[in-house]
Amino acid sequence: MPSLGCGTCRARKVRCDQTLPKCNRCIKARRDCEGYGLRLSWPRQNDKRRAMVGPHSRQTRSKGIPLDHRLVNVSSRDMELHHMISKLAQKHNVGVEAVVDTPIKLVEDMVLAKRATPFILLNSPVTGVLAELSPVNKNLFQYFVERASYSISAFGKDAQRVPKILIRMALSDNTPSSTAVLRSSIALASFHRDNAVYATAQSKVAALRALAKSLQGFIGVSDSACHIGAGIILSTLEVQQSSTTSSHWLWYACGAAKLVKTSGLDEITTDRDMTSLVGWVHYFNTMAKFSLRHWKPNFVLDYSSLVDAGFNTFHPAVCSNGQPANLTGYPHEILYLLTEVFNSVTVASDPRYNTAEYIHRLQTLDCKLQSIAVHTTTGLDIDNDQPEFNMAVELYRLSTLIYLRRASAGILDLNKNFIDWVDQAFVLLAHLPTCQWTFPLFIFGCEARDDARRLILLDLIQRTADDGRYRSLAPIKRLIEIMWVQQDLLDDDLDYVCKLGVILSSSQKSVPAFL
Numbered sequence: 001m002p003s004l005g006c007g008t009c010r011a012r013k014v015r016c017d018q019t020l021p022k023c024n025r026c027i028k029a030r031r032d033c034e035g036y037g038l039r040l041s042w043p044r045q046n047d048k049r050r051a052m053v054g055p056h057s058r059q060t061r062s063k064g065i066p067l068d069h070r071l072v073n074v075s076s077r078d079m080e081l082h083h084m085i086s087k088l089a090q091k092h093n094v095g096v097e098a099v100v101d102t103p104i105k106l107v108e109d110m111v112l113a114k115r116a117t118p119f120i121l122l123n124s125p126v127t128g129v130l131a132e133l134s135p136v137n138k139n140l141f142q143y144f145v146e147r148a149s150y151s152i153s154a155f156g157k158d159a160q161r162v163p164k165i166l167i168r169m170a171l172s173d174n175t176p177s178s179t180a181v182l183r184s185s186i187a188l189a190s191f192h193r194d195n196a197v198y199a200t201a202q203s204k205v206a207a208l209r210a211l212a213k214s215l216q217g218f219i220g221v222s223d224s225a226c227h228i229g230a231g232i233i234l235s236t237l238e239v240q241q242s243s244t245t246s247s248h249w250l251w252y253a254c255g256a257a258k259l260v261k262t263s264g265l266d267e268i269t270t271d272r273d274m275t276s277l278v279g280w281v282h283y284f285n286t287m288a289k290f291s292l293r294h295w296k297p298n299f300v301l302d303y304s305s306l307v308d309a310g311f312n313t314f315h316p317a318v319c320s321n322g323q324p325a326n327l328t329g330y331p332h333e334i335l336y337l338l339t340e341v342f343n344s345v346t347v348a349s350d351p352r353y354n355t356a357e358y359i360h361r362l363q364t365l366d367c368k369l370q371s372i373a374v375h376t377t378t379g380l381d382i383d384n385d386q387p388e389f390n391m392a393v394e395l396y397r398l399s400t401l402i403y404l405r406r407a408s409a410g411i412l413d414l415n416k417n418f419i420d421w422v423d424q425a426f427v428l429l430a431h432l433p434t435c436q437w438t439f440p441l442f443i444f445g446c447e448a449r450d451d452a453r454r455l456i457l458l459d460l461i462q463r464t465a466d467d468g469r470y471r472s473l474a475p476i477k478r479l480i481e482i483m484w485v486q487q488d489l490l491d492d493d494l495d496y497v498c499k500l501g502v503i504l505s506s507s508q509k510s511v512p513a514f515l
Helices: 007-012 024-028 057-064 076-088 127-131 135-146 159-170 176-194 197-214 221-242 248-263 272-294 303-307 330-344 356-379 387-407 416-431 438-445 451-467 474-489 496-507
Strands: none
Touching (some): 007 024, 076 474, 076 496, 135 176, 159 176, 159 221, 176 221, 197 221, 221 272, 272 496, 330 356, 356 387, 387 416, 387 496, 416 438, 438 451, 438 474, 451 474, 474 496
16 A cells, blocks of 8 residues: 655645655645554544544443442352352251350349449559650540540440440549550550551550569559550450450450459449449450351461461460359340350250250240340430430340341241341431441341442441441451352352351451451
């Protein structure tokens, strides 16, 4: 095909003499001859002579796909997990392992709780404690007061008091036990604000040394309370810092539970601050039972990942000291029943499964959980400034009911009541501004079978992250998305307990913290 001339002449729309290596017309006009090679061209704006003009990329996005469109992607690891569930679920009873616990008689919310007095065992805040801190640590403690303390997950009657109690403990005096609370607070603030690994480790080591020093003398009730307070903060720090690679958070939770029982702190029923701290121990102890009940270390997709230096294969056993006693209020009544549910449900292959005693026990638990709903309007801590917590209490009750019905494997029907409970839960989830409680998020994440409900959960998790005060919910979000992928891949409903066991065990390197 004959050449149409050099690039310069074609751009000028003049006839080219096609002289090599440069045309004479360009030389005479003192222009740079662009030669006769292949040239790429792009259409000019408003070029109507083009045969086809594609739409603008922004127009394409705005017409076809919503800007807030979100996808849950399926990876090769998800497919491996799918095949593992399909094959291994029929061979292994993955799920429940009985946890021996002391039976607890439910304590009603009596007048005694209303007469509870403030925590009189702690001194008033000492200003000299802050004066001894460096400017950096002062700023970090102020950050703990304003933001990081809200990342401490708590559930129970007067649970909202826990951050204020910890702040008062940290500033009460210069004793080693109070210093441990102060240094733990600074460690949590350092990680929460700056993700400063070295500074966090320094403050954490200082807190542990203070705890060790406080054990050298007489341990009074006030010191024991401070030990629990430091355990609360350090356990929260472990959950936030290495929740997917370490089970150290369980050490502090189990240690606090042992301290409560050995020191008899749960027998002090006239002190609101003490019962608030014991209530936190009750909450962590209950959630630890759920994690250890379903998480098994031998179900790991990639065994070579166990060699990772960041993975500690040791994890402590569940606390064997029993649940704290004498706790009142419907949040704790729900937790007591939740513990009974964990201790009661078993797999269908268990010889007890078809016994009349087992069926009656599950039916009794189901009735107790339903009866709580009758008293929620009078039994909750109804303060005008705590509507979110009251909704969280109802979410825990509903999630316990859902878990019990699902885990019963057909003994309890998934009837209209079950459907209504799920509907009620998603109405609450849609109205919650934020939610730091991951157990109900996970339970109802397993019930989100359609996109509308999944969006409700994703939006709630995003609102909680945008708030900035609470811990990252990325691990629980990822776990929920894994569950959604498996639900979409599986043709039939696999055994609920088995599915929880396989997914939690294969996707978590350490004991998951549903706190």
